[in-house]
Amino acid sequence: MSHLLRRRIYVPHAAIYVAGGAPPAFDITALSDIVAVYDAAQGTYVERTGGGSTPSSVDGVVGTWRNLVSGGSAYHGVAPSDSARGILRNGSGKAWIEFDGVDDRYLTAWPEAEYAVVAAVRIASGQSGYKGIMCTDFTTNGIALYGVLNGGNWGVYGAAGVGGTGNYPANTNAKDDADHTLILEGLSSGTFYFDGASDGTFDAHQGSAGDPSALGSSGPSQCCAMRLYGFAIRSTAWGSDLANVHAWAASLMP
Amino acid sequence: MMISAVLILPAALRDAGNQLSIAMGRDDPPGHTYVVPLSADGQAPVTHYGCHAWVTDGFQLMIETAKDGTFPDWPPEMTALAQLVIGGLISSFKQDGETTPAEHFSGVLDANGLIQLNVSP
Numbered sequence: 001m002s003h004l005l006r007r008r009i010y011v012p013h014a015a016i017y018v019a020g021g022a023p024p025a026f027d028i029t030a031l032s033d034i035v036a037v038y039d040a041a042q043g044t045y046v047e048r049t050g051g052g053s054t055p056s057s058v059d060g061v062v063g064t065w066r067n068l069v070s071g072g073s074a075y076h077g078v079a080p081s082d083s084a085r086g087i088l089r090n091g092s093g094k095a096w097i098e099f100d101g102v103d104d105r106y107l108t109a110w111p112e113a114e115y116a117v118v119a120a121v122r123i124a125s126g127q128s129g130y131k132g133i134m135c136t137d138f139t140t141n142g143i144a145l146y147g148v149l150n151g152g153n154w155g156v157y158g159a160a161g162v163g164g165t166g167n168y169p170a171n172t173n174a175k176d177d178a179d180h181t182l183i184l185e186g187l188s189s190g191t192f193y194f195d196g197a198s199d200g201t202f203d204a205h206q207g208s209a210g211d212p213s214a215l216g217s218s219g220p221s222q223c224c225a226m227r228l229y230g231f232a233i234r235s236t237a238w239g240s241d242l243a244n245v246h247a248w249a250a251s252l253m254p
Numbered sequence: 255m256m257i258s259a260v261l262i263l264p265a266a267l268r269d270a271g272n273q274l275s276i277a278m279g280r281d282d283p284p285g286h287t288y289v290v291p292l293s294a295d296g297q298a299p300v301t302h303y304g305c306h307a308w309v310t311d312g313f314q315l316m317i318e319t320a321k322d323g324t325f326p327d328w329p330p331e332m333t334a335l336a337q338l339v340i341g342g343l344i345s346s347f348k349q350d351g352e353t354t355p356a357e358h359f360s361g362v363l364d365a366n367g368l369i370q371l372n373v374s375p
Binding site: 059084087100101102104124127130144150209218219220 | 255256261275280281282285286287289290291304305306307308350354355356359370371372373374375
């Protein structure tokens with residue numbers, strides 16, 4: 001008996017896969033250096049406390065959007081006021097938080113740093129100016145992902161001191177009322193990925209000066225009108241996990 | 255069903271509006287409710303601040319009855335603050351699904367000759 005048990009314990013996953021079994025499921029929350037993962041299908045609460053005891057209901061407000069990474073409670077997203085709360089929607093078996101594009105956002109305690117980023121998002125058309133999906137605070141470093149840059153396309157913004165000044169747009173205008181995955185691959189420089197395909201490069205970016213790290217905006221008056229199905233940041237590049245990360249984001253959308 | 259609410263105050267009443275939101279338990283110090291800068295031409299100086307919120311029909315009724323001069327049974331200081339805020343408040347309410355929040359907000363801005371300032375990074 002002990003001999004059989006030992007065999008079952010020590011059979012490597014690769015051997016099972018070669019023998020015809022399914023490969024291990026990808027779990028984005030288990031990646032090394034993963035900082036925060038948000039999925040609108042789980043972890044949404046009415047209260048603006050960071051914890052909460054009342055799960056949000058469909059077509060109801062979301063005061064807290066919990067980070068799903070184990071031990072990452074400091075990075076729960078918390079609306080700074082009732083008016084900043086988004087609303088939970090559901091359709092075609094998928095869930096998303098609807099951001100009003102006026103003042104909806106969730107403050108977080110993400111450290112000011114550079115991150116690889118992934119978002120599953122539907123950006124509303126008809127927006128202009130700067131409309132952010134997320135930002136970190138910014139003094140000397142940081143990052144903000146814009147669903148809309150002044151000029152139309154999605155991308156990031158650079159600053160003197162971090163390699164350049166001005167817009168770093170991706171090649172695509174993403175504000176088309178359709179579902180997309182947006183990925184920033186690389187930290188201080190890197191590649192934009194739009195629906196899994198390369199969409200340009202960036203070599204500088206900054207966060208939002210004087211404003212706390214936030215999900216849903218790049219500042220209190222730079223809020224993006226969008227559906228946000230899910231979102232994640234990592235303190236190293238996605239690297240060999242890039243395809244799996246894209247697949248994870250795509251799986252959150254109808 | 256939630257109700258889409260657009261609330262706008264003159265800049266001079268912004269702090270009072272945020273203090274009232276805090277007193278009502280809908281915001282935390284120092285106040286984050288009226289955050290969207292507005293003016294007649296979309297340029298500084300800011301003349302108004304606005305917000306969009308999802309509210310209940312009870313909240314809508316409270317605002318509408320307050321505009322008619324009837325306030326909830328609040329402490330005198332809170333009622334005085336509410337009277338000050340209501341005197342300058344622009345408000346609009348629509349049922350969820352009637353329009354998008356962004357369209358609701360921009361429609362109220364248009365009706366009141368206001369434009370949101372485009373804030374650069």
